Amino acid sequence: MSNRENKITILDIAEKAQVSPSTVSRVLRNSAGVAAKKRDAVLQAVDELNYRPNIFAQSLASGQSMTIGVLTQNFGSPFYDGILQGILQGLEHSNYWPIFADGRWQPTVEEQSLTLLLDRRVDGLIIVGGQFDEAALQKVAAETPLIVVGRELPTMPDHCLYLDNFQGAYQATKYLLDMGHRRIAHITAAVGYQKSVDDVFRRRAGYEQALRDAGLEPDPQLVVEGDLQQQSGVLAVEMLLARGRSFSAIFAANDQMALGARLALYRRGIRVPDDVSLVGFDNMPSAAYMVPPLTTAHQPAVPMGEAAARAILAMINGRIPDLPRFEAELVIRESVSRQR
Amino acid sequence: MSNRENKITILDIAEKAQVSPSTVSRVLRNSAGVAAKKRDAVLQAVDELNYRPNIFAQSLASGQSMTIGVLTQNFGSPFYDGILQGILQGLEHSNYWPIFADGRWQPTVEEQSLTLLLDRRVDGLIIVGGQFDEAALQKVAAETPLIVVGRELPTMPDHCLYLDNFQGAYQATKYLLDMGHRRIAHITAAVGYQKSVDDVFRRRAGYEQALRDAGLEPDPQLVVEGDLQQQSGVLAVEMLLARGRSFSAIFAANDQMALGARLALYRRGIRVPDDVSLVGFDNMPSAAYMVPPLTTAHQPAVPMGEAAARAILAMINGRIPDLPRFEAELVIRESVSRQR
DNA sequence: TTAAAATTTGAAAACGTTTTCATATATACC
């Protein structure tokens, strides 16, 4: 089929450059001193014959795959997308290549994807979110350099890269309070039965703390659970309305649910921000183009992805990774009005 | 670092099962008949020792990488995302693994990504969109099984998988006409200097043909160029307004620009759909949650990705790929009003 | 100069599979 039969190997280079294969390998990987003259001859031969090393032979012999496994939960979501893009960028000039797998929020799929990645002998692993318990992750970390993005794991702080969700939510809620809102609803999320989406959990905590710090007792009737998807934002607002408790603002745990909420409000003829104010979390690309443009806690997904890539590279090279703590930054647009 | 030193090889299996390595290989790949007794012994040994074959040794020996290269242009865009997800699904039970690269709409990056993919000795290649000229693609196709998604290449019809963009745009425009609109603006796109985004080009053609079929002459003053991103939709509407030509509807070549257009109209206090109707193309996930929900030509990205995966698998196995022609389907929501 | 140390180099042994080839065994046919 594929007629890549013109395969030229390291032997061809060796012959053409009048040196041994070992020497060719040495100049190519820069692994030992080689006389300038020979080095040049090799380089020239490589160039002339357009030689490209066989990656499988390399990996087999060296024991390194030169790949980084990336396990995510949801290819299509705007936030994960940003992370992936950041990883791609961070790996760009590194000889390492990412290979992706999607866990789809399903523990079985997730586990399967992990073993598939491990079978591919990845040199490092970046796990974005997910539902593995800490023990499982520790076992993985013992075998392979590992970075977990978007989770805060108490027992493995030197493997985690995450954003301060509490602070972001606190800030968002505080902003609503400062704008005069007192009855602030919250759309949170619970996936499955475990509270595995702990970032969302922290956002809720930040929301509640901000209320308390303002002397308000959080009203459970004002928080409702979605599943992070748009549609659940619609349902959440319906639920809120059905409960009959009044509210002048909604803080959604992510932009996608905020989007759904906004639609539900539109359908009911409730104006945003005139009647109800709306704040999201993530700052997904389309948030700036919502009607009205959404005020939301910006999560620097791309930089986080880049940092993850840098960190895993550091670990592979035996260095200690730099794991900055990221902060959410509230970007104020037009979905919040001042409450008199 | 990684203490995967517990490496058990095919030799260990052979020893434990009292057969030769060759036999182990044969039962594992099912490449030849093996006595039932030995087969069972091998399988049991594999199970007990939890053996996982070394993928690099396999690839080196067999000459197959068991990977499919996927070259896309824009990781984050909703449409590309759908395609990727479809590919992932289509490959799921196939033993093949996709490896992704992003061309970022930059010809040099694109080219570089391609050679990187080829260096990885992919068994097949799926190129989604992109700007390679046909000659270059033909050269690639001569070396490696190739499927091009989202482009219609006259000289290589048996490698292309695309949607009838003309038809989709025609239908969208016709719908606006049927709703009584006569002055219909269009937001198109031109990337770079070549009209390489030929799907967008065809959409424009469909738009113009629908107008002509309705006895209307397309007005160049009513079409404006963007770059497929949201922001350009904003700018496009500004431009349209500045030109002073009246219009009662806008057909945008993709949803992202429609989103931008919608924001620009909002800013100007122009109501959708009361004052101006809006139609998009793609049916990206958030289109249904726009305010108002967007009427748009649905592009079945996920099924297209799946079809691409199936097709490349067929080609790899020497079969003739099934390359269905996809049709866009107009999904009617609430962004179009009847013009009296 | 000469001995010791450092640097270059090539031969050959990994790395862990698949696959070819030849042999041994089982099955079919007359």
Add this chain to the structure above:
DNA sequence: GGTATATATGAAAACGTTTTCAAATTTTAA
């Protein structure tokens, strides 16, 4: 039952690198 054919099997040769080891050469130090 004997030959011809098909089927199972193992030994050994790929696959294309990297890396170890030892030898050869050069440099350094005295």
